[in-house]
Amino acid sequence: MKSEQRELSGWGNTSPSVASIVDVSASELGRPGSLAELGPLRRGAIVRGLGRSYGDPAQNAGGTVLRLTGDDASMVLDSDAGTLTVDAGVSLDTILRDIVPRGWFVPVTPGTRFVTVGGCIASDVHGKGHHADRSFGSHVVAMTMLLADGTIRRITPDADGDLWWATIGGMGLTGIIVDATFRLIPIETGHFLVDTERVPNLDTLLERMEDGDRQYRYSVAWIDLVATGSSLGRSVLSLGNHATLGELQSYEPKAALDPLAFDPPVLPGVPVGMPNVLNRAAVRAFNEFWYRKTRREHHGIESITAFFHPLDMVGHWNRLYGRAGFLQYQFVVPFEAVDTLRAIVGKISAEGHASFLAVLKRLGAESGGLLSFPKPGWTLTLDLPAGVDGLGRLLRELDELVIAAGGRHYLAKDAFCPPEVIRAGYPRLDEWKAIRQRVDPDGLWVSDQARRLELI
Amino acid sequence: MQNAIHQPQSILVLGGASDIGRAIVRALDSPTLRRVILACRNPDDVETTGLSDHAEVVAVAFDATEHAAHESFVQSMAATYGDLDIVVQAFGRLGADDGDDPEAAARLAEVNYVGAVSSGLAVARQLRAQGHGTLVVLSSVAGVRTRPSNFVYGSTKAAQDAFATGLGHWLHGSGAHVLTVRPGYVRSSMSAGVPEAPFAVDPADVAAATVKGLRRGSDVVWVPGILRWVFGILRFVPGPIWRRLDR
Numbered sequence: 001m002k003s004e005q006r007e008l009s010g011w012g013n014t015s016p017s018v019a020s021i022v023d024v025s026a027s028e029l030g031r032p033g034s035l036a037e038l039g040p041l042r043r044g045a046i047v048r049g050l051g052r053s054y055g056d057p058a059q060n061a062g063g064t065v066l067r068l069t070g071d072d073a074s075m076v077l078d079s080d081a082g083t084l085t086v087d088a089g090v091s092l093d094t095i096l097r098d099i100v101p102r103g104w105f106v107p108v109t110p111g112t113r114f115v116t117v118g119g120c121i122a123s124d125v126h127g128k129g130h131h132a133d134r135s136f137g138s139h140v141v142a143m144t145m146l147l148a149d150g151t152i153r154r155i156t157p158d159a160d161g162d163l164w165w166a167t168i169g170g171m172g173l174t175g176i177i178v179d180a181t182f183r184l185i186p187i188e189t190g191h192f193l194v195d196t197e198r199v200p201n202l203d204t205l206l207e208r209m210e211d212g213d214r215q216y217r218y219s220v221a222w223i224d225l226v227a228t229g230s231s232l233g234r235s236v237l238s239l240g241n242h243a244t245l246g247e248l249q250s251y252e253p254k255a256a257l258d259p260l261a262f263d264p265p266v267l268p269g270v271p272v273g274m275p276n277v278l279n280r281a282a283v284r285a286f287n288e289f290w291y292r293k294t295r296r297e298h299h300g301i302e303s304i305t306a307f308f309h310p311l312d313m314v315g316h317w318n319r320l321y322g323r324a325g326f327l328q329y330q331f332v333v334p335f336e337a338v339d340t341l342r343a344i345v346g347k348i349s350a351e352g353h354a355s356f357l358a359v360l361k362r363l364g365a366e367s368g369g370l371l372s373f374p375k376p377g378w379t380l381t382l383d384l385p386a387g388v389d390g391l392g393r394l395l396r397e398l399d400e401l402v403i404a405a406g407g408r409h410y411l412a413k414d415a416f417c418p419p420e421v422i423r424a425g426y427p428r429l430d431e432w433k434a435i436r437q438r439v440d441p442d443g444l445w446v447s448d449q450a451r452r453l454e455l456i
Numbered sequence: 457m458q459n460a461i462h463q464p465q466s467i468l469v470l471g472g473a474s475d476i477g478r479a480i481v482r483a484l485d486s487p488t489l490r491r492v493i494l495a496c497r498n499p500d501d502v503e504t505t506g507l508s509d510h511a512e513v514v515a516v517a518f519d520a521t522e523h524a525a526h527e528s529f530v531q532s533m534a535a536t537y538g539d540l541d542i543v544v545q546a547f548g549r550l551g552a553d554d555g556d557d558p559e560a561a562a563r564l565a566e567v568n569y570v571g572a573v574s575s576g577l578a579v580a581r582q583l584r585a586q587g588h589g590t591l592v593v594l595s596s597v598a599g600v601r602t603r604p605s606n607f608v609y610g611s612t613k614a615a616q617d618a619f620a621t622g623l624g625h626w627l628h629g630s631g632a633h634v635l636t637v638r639p640g641y642v643r644s645s646m647s648a649g650v651p652e653a654p655f656a657v658d659p660a661d662v663a664a665a666t667v668k669g670l671r672r673g674s675d676v677v678w679v680p681g682i683l684r685w686v687f688g689i690l691r692f693v694p695g696p697i698w699r700r701l702d703r
Contacts, residue, residue, distance in 0.1 A: 007631060014460035017588040018631030043586070055460060061539075061631060062587030323673070327460040386460050387671065392486060395461075415460035418487040448588075451539065452457035452465065 001028070001038065008065060011318050012054040013325030014386050014415050017061030017448055025069045026087035030178045035150040038064070044446035047176045049116030050091060053123060054328040055415025056448035057171050063446065066176065068118060070094065074179065077102065083141060085181040088118030093312075096304065100262035104184040105242070107139035113264075113309050118177040123412035124169035124372040128218040128240075128308065131364040135374050137168030138367045139183045146176040148440040166435040169369030171411055173445045173455060174436055189248045189259035192218070192307045194240035196298040198291065202233025202345055205360070206338060206378075212239045213362050218307070224287040225358045225382070226280070228349045235360070236294045243301055251301045264305040269315025276322030276385055283356045324387030329395060330410040332363055332379040337405035341378045344401055348382065351394055355382040370432040373410040381413070411449065419454040429455075457541065457588065462671045463488040464541035468533055470575055471547025472496035472515060475644035476594055479659035480544050481507045483667045491537050495529075496547075520547045520571030526578040534582050542670070543579045544592045545572055545620075550646050551609055561608045568612035573619055580623060583632030590633040592666055593620035597640045597678070600687045603702045624675055635669050637662065639679040655680055 001022050009016035028034060038045070043063030051058055059065060070089030075098055077084050082104070086095065092106055093113035099105070110125040119125075124137040133139075142156045145167065157164045167174045195216070199205040205221055212219045216239040223235045249256040311317055318326070333340050348355060359381040363374045384391060399421045402409065408425025409417050423429055436456065443456055450456045458464045463486040469477040472494025481492055489511040495518030496502050504513040518529060534540055551564040576591065583589035598606060599613030617636060624634030639662045641653035662679045669677035678684040693701070 005629075007629065012460060015458055015462075015588075016631070017457075018629070019587055056457065060587075061457070062585055324671070325460070392461050392463060396487065417459075420487070448457050452459065 003064070008048070008051070008059040009325070010055045010058065010415065011052050012327050012386070012415055013318060013321065013323075014327060015056050015448070017056070017059050019060045019063055019065040021065045021067055023067045023069055025071060026074065026089055026178045027071060029066075029068070029146050029176060030144060030152055032152065033150065034152075035146060038066075041444060044444050046445060046447040047118065047172050049089060049119040050114050052112060052115050052119065053412045055413065056452060057123075057411060057450075058119075059448045060446060061448050061451075068116065068176070070116060072098075077104065077184075079104075082184050082186065083181050084184055085179060086117055087179050088121070088177040089116050091116050092120070096262060099184065100187070100190045100304070101260045103187055103260055105187045105190075107133055107183055107185055108136040109308050111309060112312050114312065117180050117182070118172075121168060121177055121180060122170060122172045124367055124369045124374070125412065126363065126374045128220045128238075128361065130374055131213045131219065131362050132217045134365055135169075135367045135369075135372060136182070137369050137372060140168070140180055141183060142181040143167070144178040144180075145174075146178055148175060148442065148444040152178065162435045163439060165368050165370050166432050166439075168367060169372030169411075170432065170436075171371065171447065171449065171455070173447065173450055174439055175445065185242075187242050187260070188245040189243045189256070190262045190304055191243040191248050191252070191255060191259070192240040192302045192304070193243040193247050193251070194238060194298075194300060194302045194307060196236065196238050196294055198294050198296050199235045199237050201231060202235075202342060205233060205235045205237060206341075208237055209360070209362055212237065215239070217241050219362070221360045222290065223345065223358045223360050223380075224291055225345065225348050225355045226284045226287050226352075232349055233345050234291060236291060238307070240302065240307055248301060255301065262304060264303075264309075265313065266315060267313050270317055270319040272319065274319045274322060276320070276324065276387065278320050278326075278356050278385060280352065286356065321385050322387070324385065326383055326385050327415045328381060328383050328413045329398065329416070330373075330379060330381040330413040331398070331402040331407050332373065332375060332377045332410075333402060333405040333407035334375075334377040335362075337407065338378065340401050340405035340407070341380065344380065344398055347394070347397065351390075353384055353388060353391065353394060355384055358382050370428040370435075371411060371426055373408065373412070375408070377407065379410075411453075414449070414453070417453070419452075422453045422455075457539065459488055462667075465489060466491040466493070466537060466539065466541045468493045468495060468537075468540050468543045470495050470518060470543065470545050470579075471520070472518075473498075473502050474546035474548075474594075475646065475659040476639070476642060476662050477544045477546030478507060479663035480546070480592065480666050483660070483663035484542065485509060485511070493533060493537060495533075520567045520575065523570060523574035526574045527581070530575070530578040530582050534586070539586045540579070540582060540589055542590050542592060543583070544594070545576060545579075546594050547571065548594065548613075548646075550606075550650070555608065564608055565612050565615075568609070569615040569619070572616040576619060576623055580627055580632060584627065584630045587631040589631070590635055590670060591620075591623070592635045592637060592670070593617075594662075595620060595636050595638045597638050597683050597687055600638065601691050601698070604699055605702050621675065633673070635666065635674060636676045637666050637669065637679065638676065638683070639665075640683050655683055655686070
């Protein structure tokens with residue numbers, strides 16, 4: 001297998017490192033003896049999908065990064081069981097283009113379709129439906145894994161509980177997921193019936209979200225963190241359900257002629273070398289626009305892309321942050337720690353670190369993954385330019401507030417926290433480490449994030 | 457590993473007694489920092505407290521003139537303490553600049569230049585192998601144009617500077633970086649007794665500029681920044697005027 005030395009970073013374009021990169025397919029990895037074929041793995045290996053985690057979990061400085069490609073032809077839809085079996089390197093984009101026209105939808109999608117199934121499991125991703133549907137790992141029924149000893153095993157939650165729950169959310173550090181079988185959702189249309197409303201401040205938003213989650217499968221709020229004073233926490237709340245055929249017919253009869261059509265456009269991307277254009281003034285202007293453009297209340301049909309993946313319409317939007325890149329800071333605090341949430345929103349507004357697209361969401365039950373992020377509570381996600389002064393101090397203060405409230409940080413986003421903060425947020429970390437030690441005693445699977453956070 | 461805002465987990469200071477090297481450690485201190493290794497000739501005499509509120513600080517023996525030992529020294533540091541995120545090449549001597557003492561001049565070159573080369577290459581090998589990390593080289597504007605009053609020192613810094621910038625280019629694409637820092641006059645124990653020059657700074661200023669350079673991924677930083685422009689002109693001042701400026 002061919003390898004090349006190259007610099008890699010996460011989606012945030014921060015902390016790059018150089019590794020030996022090898023492209024491998026699931027079928028190559030799934031063959032007996034595949035691990036030995038890779039040769040001696042100096043400084044270990046980690047698998048990488050589409051590189052959409054924000055920080056450093058899919059890079060391995062001085063070691064090997066296995067870029068897992070997916071074979072579209074590997075998809076097997078079992079419509080009786082409502083499950084899909086697919087190579088772990090296949091993206092949700094590829095899957096949705098195939099299954100939506102056949103009347104199925106993925107159980108969970110994060111804010112982008114350009115993630116692989118392996119990444120969805122390793123990060124145990126969540127989406128707008130977490131309060132109702134939980135995270136991706138909750139819907140997986142079986143996986144094939146390549147383990148550090150070179151064996152290839154089909155595992156299930158019942159037969160291999162330890163390895164299973166160490167792998168769901170395990171950031172690729174327990175072995176390589178070669179393929180997976182997960183449950184799908186049947187749909188009548190590829191559209192959503194969405195209620196969008198402007199919410200004038202944070203307290204109203206928290207109330208509205210609590211109500212909304214009882215009636216809607218999907219909900220999320222965008223918060224303007226530049227607004228201060230009486231507008232602190234003003235937001236646009238979006239609540240939706242899968243549109244039935246009848247609903248689509250009455251709202252958009254034209255779309256109802258081909259209710260399961262799905263062929264989202266991909267517009268030209270942002271070029272390399274773009275300076276950071278998301279400065280405070282630009283973010284303030286955007287936030288003002290975003291808030292004003294929303295009608296006070298709107299009830300209507302939205303497409304999958306508009307509802308779930310609006311940023312996918314702009315290729316490489318991450319380059320808008322320029323050379324220094326950006327970091328996405330996402331945490332969850334329990335529902336009862338609403339005062340902490342308030343304090344954090346107030347602090348960020350007051351500090352004036354422009355956060356483009358701050359997103360608030362209510363999370364439901366845990367999946368059972370030992371290092372899975374979601375747990376019941378409020379999760380807030382902030383995009384922050386990495387090059388600004390004073391960011392370290394602000395994030396340090398936020399870390400302390402989050403941990404004091406019994407919250408934690410999302411490993412797929414983290415690029416900043418010190419190890420103690422992660423340890424405090426994940427009480428089952430030692431249990432996870434013990435399982436990992438058992439399945440990978442020589443520490444073959446390793447990433448920059450694992451080194452930085454002392455996960456291994 | 458460094459985090460997204462370039463806060464390191466480990467720092468190795470070659471020349472761990474250096475005021476500037478220590479100021480850089482203080483400026484890079486954060487809850488992310490785990491280990492600081494002060495490498496110096498007399499580890500027992502070097503103060504390890506007060507540098508970091510978070511990291512374990514150790515002092516180890518290192519001699520800039522033991523060129524043959526540098527490779528194994530750096531390897532053993534990495535083996536003992538893990539990846540080296542930031543290595544600061546802070547050792548150096550000012551020396552009594554005396555054009556009449558060839559032996560003393562050679563000793564100065566031995567530390568400031570030859571030691572920088574052997575230790576710099578040893579560090580480069582480790583950083584390349586680990587695929588990340590930055591070597592911070594404390595150069596000096598004294599090397600940009602050598603003055604009659606300290607031309608021996610100046611020549612050693614010129615050579616070290618040329619080595620460092622060249623090393624940075626050589627390492628491009630390997631994950632390892634070199635940041636060359638060119639301060640003017642720094643008020644430190646090394647310069648005690650030397651009359652202060654214009655644009656003098658403190659070690660903390662050098663450290664702040666270094667941290668900024670690390671964050672921006674710069675190849676070279678001047679401290680203070682204006683010296684870049686000042687020396688841009690001084691470099692081309694005619695010889696007779698240059699000699700008079702040094703009086």
